[in-house]
Amino acid sequence: MSFDLSVTSSKKIILAVTGGIAAYKSAILVRRLKDFGFDVRVVMTRGAQAFITPLTFQALSGHPVHTELLDAEAESGMGHIELARWADLLLVAPASCDILAKFACGLADDLLSTLYLATNAPVWVAPATNQQMWAAPATQRNLKTLVEDGVHVIMPASGSQACGDVGLGRMPEPEDLAYQVMEYFHKQQRAIAEKFGLLAGKRVVITAGPTREAIDPVRYISNHSTGKMGFALAAACYAAGAKVTLISGPVSLDTPNGVKRLKVSSAIQMLDESMQMLDKGCDIFIATAAVADYRVAEVAEHKIKKAGDELAVSLIKNPDIVATIAQQEKRPFMVGFAAETRNIEEYAAGKLVAKKLDMIACNDVSRADIGFASDENAMIVFFADQYHMEKRELEKASKQDIAQQLVEAISDAINQEQQPV
C-alpha cells in the first residue's frame, strides 16, 4: 500500500524521551518518523540522558535537543510555550512511571511536564517499565487518570524485559509506533476530506494500466502503459474525499492508501468490473486505462508451437469501455483520456464528442519528457455540455500535481453542472 507523504510531511511531532532502557528504541523511532516525512523535535528528561545522549537525537532529528526548562539560552531559541504550540502531537516514548505520575498530578517542575500542561496537541504515551512497576496500583491509577484526561495510552507489549523479568511493560517496536502515528494523521486528514474535500461523498471508479489480451496460455498482446496516471488520480480523488475503486490491468504499482483495487487482465474483464461498479453506484467514471483496441479472435487452448516462417493471428475489436459506460441509463460524470502523437486537440475533442464524454484530458505521447512511462505529464483538458466546449491547459508537472489539477477540473465541471441555469 502506498501512503500520500504530503499528509505527514506537514506535521510536527515532539518526541519526548524519558528514563528507561527502551530509550535506545527511540533513536530508531526518530528515523522511522522522519521516513514518513514528519518534522521531529526531541525533548529529553534528565533520566533519559543517563541512557542515551542528546547528541544522538540531535544527529537523527536534525535539530538541537530540548532538555532544560529554565535554560536562558534554550528559551531564547524555541521556548517551552512556543514548543508546546508548535507541536501537532506530543509523543512520549518511552514513558516512565515517573512521568505518568507527574502528568497525572499536573506537576510542572521540568521541561516535559511543563510542555504537557502547555500544549493543546494530542498527547500519546508509550509506557515502558518493569512489569511489577507497571502493575503497581499507583501506576494503574495514574494511567486511568490520564485516559480520563484524554491522553492516548499505547499499551506496552508483553515479553522478556531487560531486567530479566517476563511480563507486560515492553515498549512497542519503533516501526509499529511510527506506523500508528502516520495512520492517525491519515485518518484525521480523511475525516476532514470526507466533510470538506472537493469530491466529498462522491463514488469514483477509475480504470488504469494496460490490458493483456491472451494469444495462448503463455503469450499475450499488451502495451507500455504503467498505470501511473490512474494510480495518481486514485490517490488524489481519495485525498479529495471520494470513495475510490481502481480497476487496474497488470502494473507494478502499490495501491494507494484507502483505495479499493480490482485486478483485471483483459479488456473484457475490465468492462465487466466497470459495469458491476456502475450497478453498485458511481458518480464519476475516469478512464485512464490503455485498453487494447483488439483482442485475439480465438485464444489457443495450448501453447502455439513454432512452425513455418509466418504466423497469422486474427484480431477482433474490443468493446470501448468508456463509451459503453457513457451510454448507460445511470450515466456517471464521464472523463476520458487521449494519448496522441499528432493533431492532439482535434483528435481529443473528436473523441469527447464520439464517446459522449463530459471531459477529456489529452497529452502528447510523442514527447519523450511526458506521458506513458514518465513521472511527469502536461495536459489539455476539454469539457463539454450540450451547448459548448471549454478548454483548460494544465502545465507540465508531476503526475501527482496533474492529478490534483484534474480533480479540481472535475469538481469545477460537476459544480457547474449542478448550478441552476
Ligand code: C5P
Ligand atoms: O480511442 P482511444 O483509445 O484513443 O480513447 C482513449 C480513451 O478511451 C481513454 O479514456 C481510454 O481509457 C478509453 N478506452 C476505453 N476502452 C477502449 C479503448 C479506450 O475505455 N476499448
